[in-house]
Amino acid sequence: MITATDLEVRAGVRTLLSAPGPALRIQPGDRIGLVGRNGAGKTTTLRILAGEGEPYAGSVTRSGELGYLPQDPREGDLDVLAKDRVLSARGLDKLLRDLEKQQTLMAEVVDETERDRAVRKYGQLEDRFSSLGGYEAESDAARICNSLGLPDRVLGQPLRTLSGGQRRRIELARILFAASDGSGKSATTLLLDEPTNHLDADSIGWLRSFLQNHDGGLVVISHDVELLGDVCNKVWFLDAVRGEADVYNMGWKKYLEARATDEQRRKRERANAEKKASALRTQAAKMGAKATKAVAAQNMLKRADRMLANLDEERVADKTATIRFPEPAACGKTPLMASGLTKTYGSLEIFTGVDLAIDKGSRVVVLGLNGAGKTTLLKLLAGVEAPDLGQLEPGFGLKIGYFAQEHDTLDDDASVWENIRHAAPDAGEQDLRGLLGAFMFSGPQLDQPAGTLSGGEKTRLALAGLVSSAANVLLLDEPTNNLDPISREQVLDALRSYAGAVVLVTHDPGAAEALDPERVILLPDGTEDHWSDEYQELIELA
Ligand SMILES: Nc1ncnc2c1ncn2[C@@H]1O[C@H](COP(=O)(O)OP(=O)(O)OP(=O)(O)O)[C@@H](O)[C@H]1O
Ligand SMILES: [Mg+2]
Secondary structure (H helix, E strand, O other): OEEEEEEEEEEOOEEEEEEOOOOEEEOOOOEEEEEOOOOOOHHHHHHHHHOOOOOOEEEEEEOOOEEEEOOOOOOOOOOOEHHHHHHHHHOHHHHHHHHHHHHHHHHHOOOHHHHHHHHHHHHHHHHHHHHOOHHHHHHHHHHHHHHOOOOHHHHOOEHHHOOHHHHHHHHHHHHHHHHOOOOOOOOOEEEEEOOOOOOOHHHHHHHHHHHHOOOOOEEEEOOOHHHHHHHOOEEEEEEOOOOEEEEEOOOHHHHHHHHHHHHHHHHHHHHHHHHHHHHHHHHHHHHHOOHHHHHHHHHHHHHHHHHHHHHHHHHHOOOOOOOOOOOOOOOOOOOEEEEEEEEEEOOEEEEEEEEEEEOOOOEEEEEOOOOOOHHHHHHHHHOOOOOOEEEEEEOOOOOEEEEOOOOOOOOOOOEHHHHHHHHOOOOOHHHHHHHHHHOOOOHHHHHOEHHHOOHHHHHHHHHHHHHOOOOOEEEEEOOOOOOOHHHHHHHHHHHHHOOOEEEEEOOOHHHHHHHOOOEEEEOOOOEEEEOOHHHHHHHHHO
16 A cells, blocks of 8 residues: 655656645555656656655655556666566576576586485475475466567567567566466555556557456556556546646546546636636726726736736646658658668577668558567668668668657757757757747756656657658657657657658557558568558557
8 A cells, every 4th residue: 555645746846746635545456547648747756656756745655565667667687587587576586597507407417415415405496486386486477478478488588688668568577477476366556657658459458457357556657548448446637737636536437527527617717717817907907097096906917917827827738749740851762772681689580681672752560579670670770770681772862760669869868958959960049949849848848858858758859859850761669659649649640741751660550540551561571561451450459
């Protein structure tokens, strides 16, 4: 159970949230959806609930086990095997390694007394392992991993060789494994920050039923309305403008209705306030003419100003980015070709001999199972990684715009402004300010280090970088991840109207639909095909 009392959360000088009293409480059986626009403070609040951040004011008490999945994959020891990382949640990884060591020893030693000792040691270790439920645990862990799209092959690899998405899924598997100790009921409180970002539809379905059956408390941040609808029995809505959390003790559908009603009420109040303010102004103007009433008139004006100032803040809430991709620079008929692309990580072959040609203005979707090398292919095409074999053949006028899945193109230590400056060194200052404004960055946020931006804000900044680039080939790796529904629609609109070529990797069926592609490249074989409804369905299913 977690209780936050008089919680106040700030970012810089901005109050993200103030929740008087014990309003925010997570009890067993609670399945809470934490929602709000990008940058509203969801991640910051969840970190504080998890004990990884300090609130500006107030206190948080926790009891029982806790499983926290952060929004960004945590750095850690990348040489650990994926399987061990999952098992380490219950301390089984070390035991298992010791067992394996003894096993080799037993096979290798020739001296009889030594072998006897090894056999004894092995027996002891095994007793411990099985008394901890090790054997079932191992298969439990594998089952959870498989359900999250992590096949056994991947589990035997060190984390370093996994894609960002795979690593994040390992973290999710680890937390769910810890929370399901085989006995069925679990009292672990789960705090999950956008757990579906790197999951395919099957895995999302599995996760949904796992969460529905979870007995401990749960807070899940998600922009996936289906998941919220199926899982949540409570909703916390963070309102970035008012800096408040509205607690709704009801499921998703009822919440939507209740919020619509709340918003209507606020709108009415707003209209009323506006009417009053303008009445005050008229009155003040009349009175102001008389010297004896000047002070009273001034006060009236002040009151009217205050009323209207509050209203302006409310209006900003509905602001959305207007995202347009760039006017592509002139280029030849086929701006980008590649032949014989081959990539392996250690002994793991990702793909071999992939040929492709991206024609001017053409639209291509790259499809393949999780781990089939989609992100790797885009990295090769972007030139941020080199192929083991094969080469890129840039055509006349090629200008690439690359959107990386983990926002790798952003410099975390540099400010928002420096990042955009770097992306478009030749653009004029006014143009860049305008551009950032369109992507909803302004004022003090321009000086904020990119590393401290929220997930959705990072996505927005990386997309803004593309726009300033006059790219004629966009390589987009999951460009709708992290975006709240309104911002996602903006990106889809931008995709629809962009005139240049696009190579898209996505799990989001809406993104593929918006792109309206002509072709598909299937990984790991690299075969090409015409786009069809079947492939569209594949994204919906796969
Ligand atoms: N050091 C900082 N200085 C100023 N602002 C900051 C700092 N760190 C975070 N912020 C801001 O705090 C706000 C809340 O961020 P948070 O990550 O909690 O948002 P979020 O609701 O999780 O958004 P998203 O849906 O995009 O993940 C963001 O606007 C972010 O830019
Ligand atoms: Mg977040």
